[in-house]
Amino acid sequence: MNNSKMLFIVNPVAGRSHPKNNLQLVIELFKSHGYRVTMKKTNAKGHATELVLKHGHNQDIIVCNGGDGTLNEVISGVMRLGKDITIGYIPSGTTNDFASSLNLSDKTEIAAKTILSGQPRTVDIGLFGDDRYFSYIASFGAFTGSSYSTPQSYKNLIGHLAYVLDGMKGIPSIRPHHVRVEADGQTYEGDYLFGAVSNSISIGGLLKLDSSQVDLNDGLFEIILVKNPRTPLELSRMLLSISKREYTDKSIQIIKAPEATFYMEEAIPWSIDGEFEVGANKVKIQNITNAINIMV
Numbered sequence: 001m002n003n004s005k006m007l008f009i010v011n012p013v014a015g016r017s018h019p020k021n022n023l024q025l026v027i028e029l030f031k032s033h034g035y036r037v038t039m040k041k042t043n044a045k046g047h048a049t050e051l052v053l054k055h056g057h058n059q060d061i062i063v064c065n066g067g068d069g070t071l072n073e074v075i076s077g078v079m080r081l082g083k084d085i086t087i088g089y090i091p092s093g094t095t096n097d098f099a100s101s102l103n104l105s106d107k108t109e110i111a112a113k114t115i116l117s118g119q120p121r122t123v124d125i126g127l128f129g130d131d132r133y134f135s136y137i138a139s140f141g142a143f144t145g146s147s148y149s150t151p152q153s154y155k156n157l158i159g160h161l162a163y164v165l166d167g168m169k170g171i172p173s174i175r176p177h178h179v180r181v182e183a184d185g186q187t188y189e190g191d192y193l194f195g196a197v198s199n200s201i202s203i204g205g206l207l208k209l210d211s212s213q214v215d216l217n218d219g220l221f222e223i224i225l226v227k228n229p230r231t232p233l234e235l236s237r238m239l240l241s242i243s244k245r246e247y248t249d250k251s252i253q254i255i256k257a258p259e260a261t262f263y264m265e266e267a268i269p270w271s272i273d274g275e276f277e278v279g280a281n282k283v284k285i286q287n288i289t290n291a292i293n294i295m296v
Contacts, residue, residue, distance in 0.1 A: 004060040006035040009051055009074055011042045011066030014093045023065070026090070026112045033116050035061075042070065045275070052077025061086045061295075063115060065108075067093015068136070072273035075125060075292060076133045086293045088115035098136040098273075101200045101216060102296050118295045123216045124199050125291035129283065134272045138285055139196035141177060141226070141268075176228035178265050183223055184257035194226040197260055197285045219289040220256045227251040259286040 008030070010023060023039075030037050038059075040051045048070050056062055056077060062085055064074040071089055078085055090111040091099035102121070105111050126134040176191035199221055201214045214222060229235040229251055241249035267279040 004035055005058060006030060006037045007052070007055050007059045007062045008037050008039040009042065009048050009062065009064050009066070009070070010039060011048070011070040011092070014066040014070055022108045026065075026108060029109070029112055029116070030063075042066070042073075045069075046073060048073035049077040049080070053080060056081050056085060057083070059085060061088055061115075063088035063090065065090040065092055067091065068096065068098050068273050069093070069275050071098060072133070072135055072275065075135050078292060079125065079133050079288075084293070086120050086295060088295045090115070097200055101136065101214070102294065104296065115295045120293040121217070121296045122290040123292055123294055124219060125288045126197060126199060126221065127286045127288055128270070128272055128277065129280070129285075132272055132277060133288075136200035136273060137196055137198045138270055138272050138277070139194065139198075140270045140279065141192060141194035177268055179225075180263040181223070181225065181255075181260055182263075183255050183260040186255070188225060188253060188255070190225070191228040192225050193228050194224070195262070196224045198222045198224060199287070217290050219258050219287055221258070221260065221285070221287055223253075223255040223257060223260050225253040225255070227253075258289075259284065261285075 008027065027037050027039060038055060040055065042048050042051065048064070048066070052062060052074055062074060062078060064071045064087065068091075070093070071087075071091075074087060078087060089099060089102070089104060090108055091104055091106050092108070096104075096106055099106060099111075102123075104114060123135075126136075126138060128134055128138050176193050177195075178190070179192050179195060180187060180189040181195070182188075199214070199216055226238070227250075229238050234251060238249050238251045241252060262283040262285070264279065264281055264283070267281055269279050270277040270283070
């Protein structure tokens with residue numbers, strides 16, 4: 001690609017370290033391949049979406065250098081632009097779940113070379129409610145709050161362990177939520193510790209699905225519901241199932257469906273790609289098939 005335009009969006013506070021010389025090397029690499037690079041740095045939550053809407057119209061590719069939250073904002077901007085613009089991702093966040101699903105390197109130079117020499121792949125995107133997009137997960141319940149409540153300084157300092165430690169602090173206060181879920185013509189109802197609508201093999205770095213079971217552009221979500229264990233034995237069985245990644249325990253349900261509607265007794269908060277989202281008594285989540293192109 002010669003003389004193509006690239007919008008390069010950088011989150012300067014994502015991840016453990018962000019050497020300026022690395023960024024300069026990447027920009028020079030892109031320029032050496034004929035790209036006219038416009039670099040913009042984010043300075044607040046939601047800023048990446050604004051940058052895409054403001055500067056993305058005449059670009060050939062939009063590259064995101066940040067974590068899952070920054071990528072979410074870039075994807076949201078591209079969806080709202082309504083243009084078929086390819087996305088490149090240089091992951092530099094704390095967990096980089098979506099990058100894991102796409103098998104993208106978290107090494108800056110390797111990820112940049114993937115953007116230059118890789119192939120665009122179509123990926124499904126989720127729509128939470130009427131206007132909130134997500135690239136890989138919408139979740140509620142236990143540990144969900146860790147992703148958006150852990151201070152960025154902690155995430156940068158100790159990486160993914162920060163999520164785990166912050167989640168463990170809340171264990172005494174973890175309680176189940178009574179939820180009814182309608183998906184794929186079926187109804188599921190119970191007291192759930194955790195629920196997620198996912199298009200990823202890695203969920204918070206804690207739960208991993210078999211890559212052979214997850215297709216990022218099949219038009220289907222993996223809906224994960226974890227019931228509240230009633231006895232210590234049920235809890236130990238459930239934890240063993242999660243640690244072995246078998247998910248055969250009866251307290252864990254995995255459903256494949258193109259959309260799901262959640263009915264909740266209380267409007268509990270959700271986490272959308274690791275960012276806070278206000279809940280509601282009724283939440284509809286839909287799969288937008290082959291919504292974006294991303295370099296892999």
